[in-house]
Amino acid sequence: MSAAQYARLVPKKYRSRTLPKIDRPWRPRVIAWAGPAAFYPNRFYEIDKWYKARIDKPERLPEMHIIDPAEHMKSLQELMQKPETESINIGFAKKEATVKAEKSEKDRVELERKSRHMQLKIDIDSVDVENLSVYRHFQVFDHLFGENVFFENVQKLEVDYQDNIVHSGNILTANSTVTRPEVSIQSVGKGGFNTLLMVNLDGNGFEEKNGELIHWMVSNIPDGEEVTKGREDIEYLQPLPFYGTGYHRVAFVLFRHSQPVDLKINGSTFENRIQSISELYKSHENVLTPSAIRFFQTSYDNSVKTALHSLGLKSPLYEYEYRPALKPAQREFPEKPQPFDLYLDMYRDPKEVEKEVLEKRLSEVKLDNVKEPKWIDPDYVENKKKLPAWLHSKQLERKGVGYAKYHNDVL
Structure with missing residues (x-):
């Protein structure tokens, strides 16, 4: 209660002889800066000091974890387990x-x-080494024909890039697949024809078009004959795993059919090679039956860029987009005591930091006729007087804390 309120409520003759207790703010009405004490670890120890007038304690909120009671008692294996559905054999x-x-x-x-x-x-x-679990692990059947389908390898298919044989998921370099492979197809002895497809399951670079990239297609190969006896609908193109996209799965799929077929695929341009294999098979499932499959994995090298340039295309570069680093909101007086230059570096523009690192590395490129200076800072005494302490310590970092920032060989 203030003095004015007390005077209005209590008549003069009933007033106390002593002054009433008046509410006063427990902090002075001044804006005082905490000074260097803001960076001390125990700056909230004496909260009633006058220079603590406008400094509030940081608010700490507990992390909220939402737990589903129905799923809480299940093990990791039970949570990761998919519902069992019967797979359909679309082959022989x-x-x-x-x-x-x-x-x-x-x-x-x-x-x-x-x-x-x-x-x-x-x-x-x-020895029978056919194992479909490898194809299921790499989801080859799912991405080619859809979920819950498979087919058995009932016909022997051998694909050989000179000394590199395609098995079931082995890794080949893109440089070793520049020329078309030698393909051997087992004869069934019942006549009919074979159609061979070479498909890159991860090579579609067009966002507006769904499907897989067909690198090679030879149709109507007579049973027991070589691949060259068939009709080459799409010319051979080496696998093109773009830079930064990791390993690509390249599959050779063999189809059996009793009569010659025309799949009507025009592979004259790179974009026309993008076709949905599941839709292609769906439209000809009464005629085509898959009988064998082989696949390998490959990644980027310089031969990919050369092949793209020969087609009149640019070689795209993909980079992984990392999530921004978690950091607290920038405050005038941070909770954790630390040097202010390191604290401000957390909130700098990443491009500005990358530019500084690149300029530092380029300035330290070692040439044959250039020797590293013997002394880190020849003008140590003058710089100690003129430069700020944090800037001078930064210049002295040759093998210290900041060395890895500018000399990271992994990047």
Whole structure:
């Protein structure tokens, strides 16, 4: 209660002989700067000091984590598990393995002896190494034909880039795939034709067009004949994994059909090579049946840029967009004590920092006839007097804290 309010409410004859207690602000009505004490770790220790008049404690909010009670007790394996759905085989039925006669006990002992002495030889061609789990892991079937579909490798397909053979997901360099590969297709012995597609599942660079990039297409290959006997609808083009896009999956898909087909795909331009394989197969599923598949992975090298320039295209560069670094809101008096130049560097424009780093690196390019100075700062005494302490310490950082900022060989 103020003095004026007390005078209006209480008559004069009933007033107290002593002065009433009047409400006063507990802090003076002045704007006082905290000075260097704002950077002390315990600047809130004495909150009633006069120079703390306009400094408020930082507000700390707890992190909120929303927990779903229904999902809280499930393990990670249960959360990551997908609902089981029956997969559909869109190809031929798998060949039944021939049952071999059981070996006698004497033969088993002899095989064990050879195995222990490293004398047992195995014919690789006779071993069945087909495993569709690799294709499911890389989602080759899902991205080519849709989800929950697959087909068995019932026809032998060999793709060979000179000394590099395409298996099931092995890595080949883009430089080794410049020329078209040698392809060998097993003869079924029932006549008919084969159609071979070479597809890059990750090579579509057009946002407005959905589909995969067809690098090579040979249709109507007679059964038992070489690939050159077929009709080359789309000429061979080496895989083109763009810079910064990582590994691309390149698949060779073989289709069987009884009569010659015309898929009506024009691959004269780079954009026309972008086709949806699932829609293409859907429109010809009554005629085409997939029988074999092989795929490999490849990444960018200089041969990709050369191939794009030969087509009259520029080589695009992709970079990963990192999320901005988490940092507190900039304040005049930060909570954590630290040098002010490092604190202000957190809020500088990243382009300005990159420019400074680049200029520093270019200035330190070592030539053959240039020697590194013996002394870091020959004018140490003068700079100590004239320059600010933080700027002078920055000049003295040759092998100290700021060295890695300008000499990071990884970047």
